[in-house]
Amino acid sequence: MNLIDRIKTFNTPLTLVAGILLVAILTELLGIPLLTRIVTVMFVSTILVLGLQLYMGNSGILSFAHIGFMGIGAYTSVLLSMTPTAKELANSNLYPFLIPIHLPFLPSLLIGALVAAFIAAVVGFPLMRLSDAAAVITTFALLVIVNVVMVHWDRVTNGPRTLFGVDNYTNLWTAVAFCVITIFAVYLFKESRVGLRLRATRDDAYAAASIGINMVVMRWLAFVASAFVAGVGGALWAHFITSFTPYSFYLNETFVILAMLVIGGPYSVSGAVVGTLVVTTAREVLRAIENQVNILQIFPEGFFGFTEIVLAIVLIAILIYRPTGILGSQEIRWPPRLRKARSAEPNPSIDHIPGGKQNV
Amino acid sequence: MINLEFIINTLSLGSLYAMLALGLVIIYGILRLVNFAYGELIMIGGYTLYLLAGFSALPWLIVAVLAVVIAMFTSLLTELVAFRPVREKSLTAMLITSFAVSALLQNAALLIISPRARAVNLPQIFQTSVMIAGTSVPWRNILTIATCIIMLTLLTLLLRRTVLGIALRAAADNFRMTRMLGVPANTVISTAFAISGIMAGIVSIFWIARSSTVTPTLGAPPLLVAFVATVIGGMRSLTGAVVGGFVYAIIISLLGIFLPPDLLEFREAFMFAFVIIVLLFRPQGLISSKTAVERVG
Numbered sequence: 001m002n003l004i005d006r007i008k009t010f011n012t013p014l015t016l017v018a019g020i021l022l023v024a025i026l027t028e029l030l031g032i033p034l035l036t037r038i039v040t041v042m043f044v045s046t047i048l049v050l051g052l053q054l055y056m057g058n059s060g061i062l063s064f065a066h067i068g069f070m071g072i073g074a075y076t077s078v079l080l081s082m083t084p085t086a087k088e089l090a091n092s093n094l095y096p097f098l099i100p101i102h103l104p105f106l107p108s109l110l111i112g113a114l115v116a117a118f119i120a121a122v123v124g125f126p127l128m129r130l131s132d133a134a135a136v137i138t139t140f141a142l143l144v145i146v147n148v149v150m151v152h153w154d155r156v157t158n159g160p161r162t163l164f165g166v167d168n169y170t171n172l173w174t175a176v177a178f179c180v181i182t183i184f185a186v187y188l189f190k191e192s193r194v195g196l197r198l199r200a201t202r203d204d205a206y207a208a209a210s211i212g213i214n215m216v217v218m219r220w221l222a223f224v225a226s227a228f229v230a231g232v233g234g235a236l237w238a239h240f241i242t243s244f245t246p247y248s249f250y251l252n253e254t255f256v257i258l259a260m261l262v263i264g265g266p267y268s269v270s271g272a273v274v275g276t277l278v279v280t281t282a283r284e285v286l287r288a289i290e291n292q293v294n295i296l297q298i299f300p301e302g303f304f305g306f307t308e309i310v311l312a313i314v315l316i317a318i319l320i321y322r323p324t325g326i327l328g329s330q331e332i333r334w335p336p337r338l339r340k341a342r343s344a345e346p347n348p349s350i351d352h353i354p355g356g357k358q359n360v
Numbered sequence: 361m362i363n364l365e366f367i368i369n370t371l372s373l374g375s376l377y378a379m380l381a382l383g384l385v386i387i388y389g390i391l392r393l394v395n396f397a398y399g400e401l402i403m404i405g406g407y408t409l410y411l412l413a414g415f416s417a418l419p420w421l422i423v424a425v426l427a428v429v430i431a432m433f434t435s436l437l438t439e440l441v442a443f444r445p446v447r448e449k450s451l452t453a454m455l456i457t458s459f460a461v462s463a464l465l466q467n468a469a470l471l472i473i474s475p476r477a478r479a480v481n482l483p484q485i486f487q488t489s490v491m492i493a494g495t496s497v498p499w500r501n502i503l504t505i506a507t508c509i510i511m512l513t514l515l516t517l518l519l520r521r522t523v524l525g526i527a528l529r530a531a532a533d534n535f536r537m538t539r540m541l542g543v544p545a546n547t548v549i550s551t552a553f554a555i556s557g558i559m560a561g562i563v564s565i566f567w568i569a570r571s572s573t574v575t576p577t578l579g580a581p582p583l584l585v586a587f588v589a590t591v592i593g594g595m596r597s598l599t600g601a602v603v604g605g606f607v608y609a610i611i612i613s614l615l616g617i618f619l620p621p622d623l624l625e626f627r628e629a630f631m632f633a634f635v636i637i638v639l640l641f642r643p644q645g646l647i648s649s650k651t652a653v654e655r656v657g
Contacts, residue, residue, distance in 0.1 A: 062452045126640050132451055133394050133595065134639045137587060141632040144584065148629040251580070255463050262456055301474040305467030305576075312464035319453045319460075320445040 012331040013187040016273050017180050020046075023277075024176045036172055042280040043175035044237045046273055049260045050186045051229030053272040055222045056261065058195055060202035061131065063223070064254060065139040066230050068146035069116040071249030073231025074238035075150065075157055077112030078166050081105055081239065086165035091158040098156070105169040109235040116231030121224045128219040131205075143254065150246035157246060164243035170236045178236055182229055187269045194221050255308070256283075259315045265325025270332035275325065279311070286310055365495045370613045371606075372501035375508030376566050378605030380582055381589035382515070383559030385601040386552045388590065389532035392451060396458040397438055398586060399579025400465035401557055405431040405564025406480065406574035407469060413481040420483040428561030434465075435557025436550060443553075444546070462579070469576040477573040486569040500569045507562060512602065515555070519598070524551060532596065584628070591635045594645020604645070 007014065020043070027039045052066045080103045082090070087099050103111070127138050150157045157163065189195045198218040200208040205215060238244060256279070264275015286307040293303040318325060387395050408427040412418055418426075442461050446453045485503070489496040519525035524547075530538040531548045539545050567582060568574060585608065593604025608631075615627055638646065 060452070062455055127636070130639060130643075133388070133392055133455075134643055136455055137394060137591060138636045138639050140587070141635045144632045145629045148626060148632075152625040152629075255459065258456060258459065301476075303471065304475055305470035308463055308467040309471060312460040312467070315460040316442050316446075316457055316464075319449070319457050320442075323446070323449045323453050 010184075010187075011333045012270060013184050015332050015334040016183050016270060018334075020176060020179055020183070020273070024172060027172060038280065038284055040170065040172045040175045040240060041237075042276060043172075043179040044170070044233055044240065045257065045260065045280060046179050046276040047175075047182045047236065048230060048233035048257050049264070049272045049276045050182050050269065051226045051233060052257060052261050053266060053269060054186050054189055054229060055219075055226035057266045057268065057272070058190060058198040058202060058222055059219050061135050061219070063139045063226070064136065065120075065142040065146070066226065067249050067254045067257060068143045069120055069227040069230035070234035070237070070253070071146060071150055071246065072116040072119060073109075073112040073234030074244065074249065075112075075163075076115045076231075077108040077235035078163065078238045079156070080111055081108035081169070082166060086167075090163055090165045091154070093155050093158070095155050105167075105239065109232060109239075112235040113228045113231030116234070117224050117228035120227030121220070124223045124227070125216075125220050128216045128223060143250070147246055147250050150249070160245060160247070162243050162245050166238060166242040168239060168242050170240035175236060175240070178232060182232070183269065183273065186229070186272075189222070189225060190269060194218055198222055252308075256311070259311050261325075262315060263318050263325055265327035265329070267324060267329035268327055268331045270330070271325050271327040274327055274332070278326065282314070283307055283311065363495070364493055365497070366613065366617075368492075368495075368497050368501055368505075370609050372504040373613065374606035374609035375505045376563060376605075377585055377589050377609050378602040379508055379511055379559050380563050380586045381593060381601035381605040381608075382511075382598060383556040383563070384586040385590050385593070385595065385598055386528075386559075387556050389596050389598070390528070390535060390549060390552050391443075391447065391454070393443065393454050393458060394587075395556070396455070396583065397461035397465060398556065398560060399581075399583030400462050400469075401431045401435050401560035401579070402564040402567060402582050403469060403574070403576065403579040404434050404465065405561040406568050406578050407473060407478075409565065409568055410473075410478050410480045410574050424565050427564060428558055431561030431564060432554050432557035435553045435560065438465075439550060439553040444549075447549075466576050466579065473576070475576060477575045479573050480568050482569060482572055486572075500566065504566045507566070511559070511562065515598075528552060584632075588631050588635050591638050592646055597645065600645050607646070 023039060024043075027036055048066070048070060052063065055061070055063050055066070079087070079098055080101055083102055084099050087094055123142065127135070127142070130138055151160045153159075154161075190199075197208065197213045198221075200211075200213055201215040201218060209215060234249070241248075260275040260279040261272055262275070263279055264273070264277075265271025290303055290306045293299070293306075322328075383401075384395060384398050387393055387398075405427045408430045409423060412423040412426055413420065416423075438461050442457050443454060446457050486498075486500045489498045490502070491497075517525075519529055527538065527543045527548055528551060530541075531543065531545075531552075535545070535548075538548070563582060567578070589604040589608040590601055591604070592607050593600030593602070611634075612627065612631070615630070616624070619627065
């Protein structure tokens with residue numbers, strides 16, 4: 001295979017990375033602090049959405065546990081990277097053996113992600129047998145359990161109170177670097193043997209089983225990889241925001257990340273990236289409107305929730321009119337292909353999801 | 361410890377949870393939809409109580425009935441606007457839709473009313489107690505139990521004696537076959553959503569009676585309770601939902617007595633771990649229904 005062919009294989013991730021670098025460079029050149037903040041958070045969100053895409057897009061199963069793993073990655077990495085004095089200040093109740101640990105940023109982040117992946121590996125294996133509603137309720141139960149533990153295990157997490165004093169290690173370019181790595185990783189996973197097999201089980205579980213694909217193992221591998229990515233995202237986020245509570249990793253965040261993926265298109269890597277970009281832009285515009293209205297004090301009780309209402313309506317509209325998201329199951333390529341040349345992948349929106357049309 | 365007071369409290373909690381679980385299961389049975397927006401129907405019932413009891417001169421009984429009616433109409437509206445168009449797409453689409461509807465209703469309450477908690481004017485009867493066999497029993501507990509008995513009787517009559525009820529039960533057993541026999545799908549599904557909304561409305565009255573305040577996030581705790589209760593009872597059986605509600609109340613009350621205080625905080629985590637275990641080893645629920653056994657595949 002010569003170099004050109006090699007590049008062609010990576011057309012999609014290279015195009016996406018080019019787009020991301022373009023956004024990052026523009027942000028850097030403009031140098032507006034608020035914009036830099038928004039874009040940095042957007043790249044971290046992209047990592048989280050890509051992690052969710054890795055599991056949901058390839059297996060076709062909705063997972064609510066993702067943000068729980070983000071929380072595990074965030075708390076673990078922060079406890080490793082904070083200085084002993086900061087730890088004592090932030091949480092006087094902390095286990096004594098945790099106080100002297102002080103690692104650089106990168107090892108903290110990796111260990112945080114590994115812990116998230118390890119927990120996913122242990123609790124995930126039995127869960128991968130479940131499909132449809134049972135799978136959704138169990139991952140939802142997992143999210144609730146992780147949240148309850150984070151809220152009440154105050155010797156580790158400082159309980160429901162804010163954990164503060166985290167060093168700000170994440171900046172625009174760290175986020176960009178991890179985002180680029182994640183795009184390649186998630187794309188390679190999708191095209192790998194495991195990814196292909198997993199997508200086969202998504203499109204037709206019985207046919208996949210008949211050619212010897214072990215659905216449970218394939219799903220499990222994706223679940224663990226997805227938790228690892230969520231852990232990385234959580235660690236980056238924590239070292240950017242620098243103070244947070246367990247409620248940062250619960251239903252609101254789940255809703256936003258899920259909306260990004262579904263609006264962009266859950267069945268492609270490009271969909272995850274585009275969805276994050278579109279939803280972040282829309283949210284910031286809506287939030288600006290919300291703030292303006294609050295400054296003008298038109299509503300005596302304040303003007304809250306407008307952003308989420310619009311987001312929810314758009315999400316429902318997308319599910320009704322374009323259930324495969326903005327991009328469908330297509331990947332972005334350069335140069336853009338015409339509509340006629342559709343990707344060989346079948347449209348997984350209707351019949352191909354296990355349990356898709358069974359009731360209707 | 362385990363005396364008359366404990367028994368009546370647990371029975372009243374169980375009645376509340378049973379009605380809660382019924383409202384969730386009646387939709388799941390037909391559509392396989394776990395309705396995340398169910399908790400928000402309770403929240404809407406709560407806000408109706410707050411608005412009507414605080415700003416109108418209507419008698420309390422009418423206020424309560426209106427809360428139930430509004431919750432029912434909201435339920436029907438969500439079905440018509442959001443669930444009906446995605447129903448034929450996929451289960452995942454329907455689940456995400458219900459999650460979005462939940463966020464939508466929650467934030468609408470935030471926007472229209474207030475993010476802060478609102479005190480609800482409750483009638484005297486919810487705050488007074490009566491002496492039974494030497495123990496003081498709050499009236500609201502007796503009312504909860506009585507309402508549960510009435511609702512279960514009415515629902516049983518509906519399901520056993522009316523054509524609509526028979527159609528509902530048939531749809532829960534095999535929706536495709538029921539449709540082929542000429543039962544209109546929309547009617548059946550709308551009825552299920554209406555019943556679900558009525559249950560949510562009734563639960564909202566007694567839920568508010570316990571806390572006497574209403575917030576936009578009121579719906580989350582009852583939703584979590586309903587999840588656990590329905591899984592314990594088996595997601596598909598209405599009897600199972602009732603039993604699941606009572607079993608949940610008994611477990612949670614006993615844990616409250618026997619669990620050491622520092623573990624008590626993790627009570628919810630234990631309940632949800634239990635949910636995962638039940639789904640793994642007995643997905644048909646601890647109490648399996650007749651139809652579940654007879655189903656092939």
